[in-house]
Amino acid sequence: MKRISLRAIGTVHNAVREGRQKWGQVTSEIELLPEHAERLEGIEDFSHIHVLFYLDRVSRYERGMKRFRPLDREDLPLVGAFATRSQRRPNPIGLTTVRLLGRKGNTLRVKGLDALDSTPVLDIKPYSPRLDSAPGARLPQWVKTLEGER
């Protein structure tokens, strides 16, 4: 398969340097390159956006992992990487739907982004309930177990 070459459009800034966090309350700034400022026009009319980012601290070893237990929990079943939202995937692209708190020029302020400080950002898309939600979606038991604990 051919190589696909992308260039980051900007960078995440927040106080999170490492580790698994409670991300829901984390506020981040996404600073885009100045050349992209114009591309943000009108985004402030959406309350939520998708952020696509490149998980640049995922090791080659993690990228190679094919099956594992979600969160490495012994009580959850072995599943394939593409059946999880883990960062352990061959193309470690993060996809998170976040609340857009505000925009100033080429910088967005968002809440709930699960990306470490200095993470490269690949794309920003507006959230659309019609396109992006799937009411009545079916989930495996292990996801329900995890969500029941929250």
Added chain:
Amino acid sequence: MKRISLRAIGTVHNAVREGRQKWGQVTSEIELLPEHAERLEGIEDFSHIHVLFYLDRVSRYERGMKRFRPLDREDLPLVGAFATRSQRRPNPIGLTTVRLLGRKGNTLRVKGLDALDSTPVLDIKPYSPRLDSAPGARLPQWVKTLEGER
């Protein structure tokens, strides 16, 4: 900004060779490289998945467009590329939530994927209502106008 190099995990197969379609009824097969088959284990327990794909037929000109009217409609406002779901973006990554009809080995059958035949696929993620839906999201008037016409 540094270059990010990715490798496609597979390819879209469908009957759509060009143009803007009514995508909702299109059925596609996503054939992953055989080395990724194991990574799909357990995905059939989800009814919906996100497909991230590389829009490889977007021209350099389109990638450079910063502001335009959604669907080029004169009755809609000029907005920035990142405030739209257009393919006109610097990193033309498509993100679509589709219904998973079935899996056979390293091939998924999905409904509603808006990707042309032979499009390279970057990632597959399970859809999670908790992570991926934003009830009560606020939208600009132009999106409501478009959705009202459907």
